[in-house]
Amino acid sequence: MLIFEQAAALVFQPYVLGVILASAVFGMLVGAIPGLTATMATALLVPMTFFMEPVPAIAAIVTATAMAIFAGDIPAALLRMPGTPANAAYVDDAYKMTHSGRGDEALGAALVFSAIGGLFGSIVLMTLAPALAEVALRFSSEEYFWLVLLGLSCAVFVTPSSPTRGLISLLFGLFIATIGMENPSGEPRFSFGNLELMAGIQFIPAMIGLFAVSEILRSVTATIPRQKIPRSDGHGIFRTQWLNLKKYPVQTARGSITGTALGILPGAGADIAAWISYAISKRFSKQKEKFGKGHVEGLVEAGASNNSAVSGAWIPALVFGIPGDSITAIVIGVLYIKGINPGPTIFINDPQSIYAIFMVFILANLIMLPLGWLAIKGARPILSIPTSVLMPIILIFCIVGAFAINNSMAGVVMMLIFGIIGFFMEENDIPIAPAILGMVLGPMLEQNFITSMIKGDGNFLHFFERPIAGGLGVFTIAIWLVPLAMLLLRRRKKMAVAT
Amino acid sequence: MIKLSELHLGVLTALGGIVLLFASAHFVALPGQAYGAGTMPRLIGWCAILLGGFMTATSLRHLPRMLKPHLADWVRKPRLALSALASLAVIVFYILFADTLGFIPTSFLALTALMLLLRTRPLTAVLAGAVTTLAVYYGFSRMLMVPLPRTEFLSFLG
Numbered sequence: 001m002l003i004f005e006q007a008a009a010l011v012f013q014p015y016v017l018g019v020i021l022a023s024a025v026f027g028m029l030v031g032a033i034p035g036l037t038a039t040m041a042t043a044l045l046v047p048m049t050f051f052m053e054p055v056p057a058i059a060a061i062v063t064a065t066a067m068a069i070f071a072g073d074i075p076a077a078l079l080r081m082p083g084t085p086a087n088a089a090y091v092d093d094a095y096k097m098t099h100s101g102r103g104d105e106a107l108g109a110a111l112v113f114s115a116i117g118g119l120f121g122s123i124v125l126m127t128l129a130p131a132l133a134e135v136a137l138r139f140s141s142e143e144y145f146w147l148v149l150l151g152l153s154c155a156v157f158v159t160p161s162s163p164t165r166g167l168i169s170l171l172f173g174l175f176i177a178t179i180g181m182e183n184p185s186g187e188p189r190f191s192f193g194n195l196e197l198m199a200g201i202q203f204i205p206a207m208i209g210l211f212a213v214s215e216i217l218r219s220v221t222a223t224i225p226r227q228k229i230p231r232s233d234g235h236g237i238f239r240t241q242w243l244n245l246k247k248y249p250v251q252t253a254r255g256s257i258t259g260t261a262l263g264i265l266p267g268a269g270a271d272i273a274a275w276i277s278y279a280i281s282k283r284f285s286k287q288k289e290k291f292g293k294g295h296v297e298g299l300v301e302a303g304a305s306n307n308s309a310v311s312g313a314w315i316p317a318l319v320f321g322i323p324g325d326s327i328t329a330i331v332i333g334v335l336y337i338k339g340i341n342p343g344p345t346i347f348i349n350d351p352q353s354i355y356a357i358f359m360v361f362i363l364a365n366l367i368m369l370p371l372g373w374l375a376i377k378g379a380r381p382i383l384s385i386p387t388s389v390l391m392p393i394i395l396i397f398c399i400v401g402a403f404a405i406n407n408s409m410a411g412v413v414m415m416l417i418f419g420i421i422g423f424f425m426e427e428n429d430i431p432i433a434p435a436i437l438g439m440v441l442g443p444m445l446e447q448n449f450i451t452s453m454i455k456g457d458g459n460f461l462h463f464f465e466r467p468i469a470g471g472l473g474v475f476t477i478a479i480w481l482v483p484l485a486m487l488l489l490r491r492r493k494k495m496a497v498a499t
Numbered sequence: 500m501i502k503l504s505e506l507h508l509g510v511l512t513a514l515g516g517i518v519l520l521f522a523s524a525h526f527v528a529l530p531g532q533a534y535g536a537g538t539m540p541r542l543i544g545w546c547a548i549l550l551g552g553f554m555t556a557t558s559l560r561h562l563p564r565m566l567k568p569h570l571a572d573w574v575r576k577p578r579l580a581l582s583a584l585a586s587l588a589v590i591v592f593y594i595l596f597a598d599t600l601g602f603i604p605t606s607f608l609a610l611t612a613l614m615l616l617l618r619t620r621p622l623t624a625v626l627a628g629a630v631t632t633l634a635v636y637y638g639f640s641r642m643l644m645v646p647l648p649r650t651e652f653l654s655f656l657g
Contacts, residue, residue, distance in 0.1 A: 051644070164505070164554050168512055171547050175519065178540050185529050187536040190522065213590075220582035220617060221573035388617035389624075392610045393631050395586060399593050399606075400635055404645040409594055416590045423583075427571055428503050446539040453534050 007355030010055045011363070019056040020063045020360065024367060027064030028375045031071030033390065038068035038086065038270070038310075039326045040211045044394075046204050046334060047401035054338040055356045061334065062357065063364040065327050066118055069270055069306050070372055073110035074379045077103055086270035086306040089278040089298070096294030104376075108237035109244055109296050110303050111372040113252060116245075117304030118365035120256035121263060121311025125318075126358045129347075132319045136344035141455070142463050144320070145448040146472035148441050151322045153479050154265050155434040163483075165430045173438020174445070176201050182443060184450045196410040203333045203439065205402040205411040206418040210432050211326070212398045213419025216391045218426060237373055244300055251281055251301040259305030263312020269325025269433070270306040270313075277305030311361055318342055318354065322441065326433045329440045502569040505558040513551025519544035585616040601650035602640070606632040 010016065023045065030041035041064045049057035072087035077094035087094075087110075097106035139147075156166040179190045180200025191197035245252060255277045262273040281301035282291045291298050313324025314331075321342040323329035335342050340350060347354055402415035422432055456462025464470040503511070519540055526537030573579040589609045597605045611628035615621065639645040 047639075047645075164550065165508070167546075167550050168508060171512070171543055171550065174543050175540070178543070183536045183539070185527060185535040187526055189526065189536055189540065213586075216586055217583050220586055221571075221579045223572045223576065223579065386619065388614055388619040389627050391586070392589070392613040392617065393627065395589060395613070396606055396610055396631060396635055399590060400639050400645070400647065403647070404639060407646050409598070412590065412594050416587065416594070419590075420587065428508065430508075442539070450529075450534045450538060454529075454532055458533055 003351045003355055006352040007359055010352060010356040011059070011359045016056045016059055019052065019060050020363060020367070023060035023064040024067045024364070024371050027067030028071045028371060030064070031068030032074045032375060032379060033385075037211065037215065038065045038072070039330070040215055041065060041068045042327050042330045043204070043207045043211050044397055044401060046207075046330060047404040049334055050337070050404065054335070054340055054353055055360075057334060057338060058331065058353075058357050059360040059364075061327070061331055062360050063367075065310055066114075066307060066361075066364045066368060067371065069310055070111060070114040070368055071375055073114070073303065074107065074376060077106045077110065078379060086274050086309075088271070089274040089302045089306075092292045093295055093299050096292075097296065097299075100294050102294070104237050105240045105244075105296065106299065107376045108239070108241050109299050111237065111369065111376065112241040112245070113255070113300050113303040114307040115365050115368045115372075116252055117256045117259055117306070117308035118311060118368065119362065120253075120304070121260045121308035122358065122361035122365060124260045124308075125311045125314055125361060129315050129319050129354075132315065133344040133347040136319050137348075139320075139344070139468070140466065141448040141451040142466055142469035143472060144444065145452055145463065146469055146476050147320055147322060148445045148448065150472060150476045150479070151316070152434070152437060152441060152445070153476060155437045157479065157483070162429075165428075166434045169425065169430050169432065170434040170438045173435035173440075174442045175438075176206070176435070177439050177442025178446070183446065196408075196414075201439070202405055202411055202414055204330075204405045205414040206439065207330055207333075207436065208398050208402050209415040209418025209420075210422035210425075210436065212394065213415060214422030214426055214432075216395055216398070217419065217423040219387055219391050222387075237376060244296060248297055248300045251297060252304050254280065255301035255304035256308045259308030260312035262305075263309035263324050264315045265324065269327070270309040273309035274302040274306040278302040307365070314357075314361075318346065318357075319344060321444070323437060326436045329436045332440060502571055504564070504566075504568065505554050506562075506566065507568060509551045509554025509556075509558060511551070512547050513555065516544045516547025516549075516551060519547065582617055585613055589613045597648040599650075600648075602647040603632055603636055603649075605648070606635065 026045070027038070027041050030044070031038060042061050045060055045064055049060055052060065069086050073094060076087045076091040077098045094106045094110065097103060152170055156163050156170055177200075179197060181188050181191070181198050182200050183189060188198050196202075258277045258280060259270070259273040262276060263269065278291075278298045278301065281298045282288055285291065285297055287295065287297065309325070310327070313328045316322045316324045317328035317332055321332060323332050332342050340346060340353065398415060399412055402411040403409065405411045425432055425435070452463060453460075456465075464473050523537045523540035523544065526535065526540065528535035528537065573583070589612070592609050593605055600608075607628050610631055611624050614624035614627060619627070636647060640647045640649075
């Protein structure tokens with residue numbers, strides 16, 4: 001109880017509440033602007049969090065991301081432009097509802113079911129994370145090696161374009177992680193005698209480049225012009241939602257569970273959760289034919305799913321120090337900078353901070369309702385800002401943000417280089433998320449691999465000697481081999497039919 | 500921007516792997532151990548070679564289509580290509596001149612120029628450039644104490 005009171009004291013103070021409110025508004029703004037993602041909101045927030053205590057810093061990120069994911073539904077419903085990739089799954093339904101005079105119902109459903117999904121994910125986070133942490137305390141380098149490898153494998157397999165492109169991205173991220181002196185023998189690698197590179201690639205400028213600068217480049221080179229915004233006065237947003245909740249309780253629960261589960265899976269974030277939930281909703285719906293034509297059912301399920309995934313992704317991040325998505329990858333970087341080492345010991349060494357983070361999750365999802373209502377009402381002016389004004393403003397924020405990490409121009413140079421790389425990758429359908437996971441998990445993979453190999457005297461079978469490590473190892477290898485076996489079987493069947 | 504096919508990406512990945520193997524050949528192992536600084540880069544190198552080889556081999560079936568790189572739609576539209584270049588040029592301009600000119604003039608010039616190039620009306624560009632520059636300057640420099648580049652002749656602003 002004392003820990004709970006200490007956590008409450010950390011959260012319920014004017015400064016932290018002010019930070020939560022300000023970052024909620026910021027998240028809403030970023031989410032509502034098409035092309036700007038929740039990850040970008042996090043990347044832009046990081047330089048600000050440098051000047052905060054750990055709890056307000058994490059509170060700012062939690063709130064902004066939750067708000068951004070919901071706010072992405074506003075341009076989706078009004079402009080047919082999903083604000084973030086996590087809102088893309090049901091954009092047609094939301095937009096067609098708006099055009100048939102049900103815009104408020106669409107936006108209301110997005111808001112209410114986002115909050116429900118977010119709250120569900122937060123409750124799972126609060127109950128599951130401490131229990132998992134107790135198990136994780138018994139983990140050694142072998143278990144962590146397999147866990148990291150499992151996370152990296154999932155990131156590749158859930159790549160929307162193709163697993164090979166996901167793998168290219170992952171290898172690139174792992175290579176970036178090898179730059180510098182932070183390796184088992186402390187030898188400078190790929191630094192070319194450059195002092196900045198000897199310290200390794202600065203994570204935050206690289207992140208700002210990969211996400212924000214590449215997004216700016218994409219936005220200024222977009223060939224499709226924006227559409228006119230239909231009128232939506234924001235009245236009756238909540239009126240129809242009680243009926244929707246009574247009509248679709250299964251969909252709400254299923255979306256929340258699917259989202260949380262996919263959020264926990266390293267590499268699969270809110271984007272994938274929304275797509276899968278929408279597909280599940282359609283598969284089990286009694287009105288399949290209405291999907292994509294202005295039907296609220298898929299919106300309810302996928303809307304709950306993408307926000308619950310945001311909370312779910314924090315479970316592996318806090319318990320194992322393994323990010324569930326690109327947002328938690330950034331968060332792990334922030335936690336390290338703040339002197340909090342994510343992992344099971346955090347629950348022993350710093351329980352009040354953990355419970356404070358849990359409280360922030362609940363708070364963020366609750367204030368989403370009134371703030372979301374205000375955002376829906378005030379959406380038109382935000383969405384009317386032309387790209388030609390908005391993008392240069394965001395660019396200057398990126399520059400200053402990258403500079404502020406070390407107060408050095410090297411951060412800006414790194415941001416520029418990674419911005420170009422990120423743009424090139426996205427133009428060629430190479431996803432960025434596996435690269436980020438590679439950058440974050442690379443040092444952990446290397447350290448645990450080499451430690452285990454030394455412990456096992458070079459015998460790879462040592463990785464299977466401990467029961468949990470063995471189980472995780474078999475599971476990880478099965479994940480690699482099953483798709484290959486399926487592919488071979490399918491080919492053999494085809495050949496048999498042909499002959 | 501060139502859009503690369505599976506074949507191009509495969510060849511590039513394999514080449515990257517080979518370069519990585521050569522570049523990490525001289526990394527020394529931990530004393531008395533077979534592992535060290537070179538282990539991870541070499542593993543990544545071998546994975547890249549295998550992946551690149553697999554991608555190249557599987558894309559050979561569609562050879563004529565895979566050989567020619569495609570251009571993105573925006574490359575054919577000079578205005579959009581110029582916008583992309585201008586966005587990058589603004590960052591380069593900032594890197595080169597911020598320490599000499601100071602944050603306020605560099606940021607204002609960069610913002611205004613980019614907005615004008617993106618076809619914002621001149622008055623809007625100048626106003627938005629000035630307001631943003633001052634807001635960012637006061638926000639980061641005064642409130643967050645980030646030592647943004649500054650010069651003496653505009654010191655009265657900060």
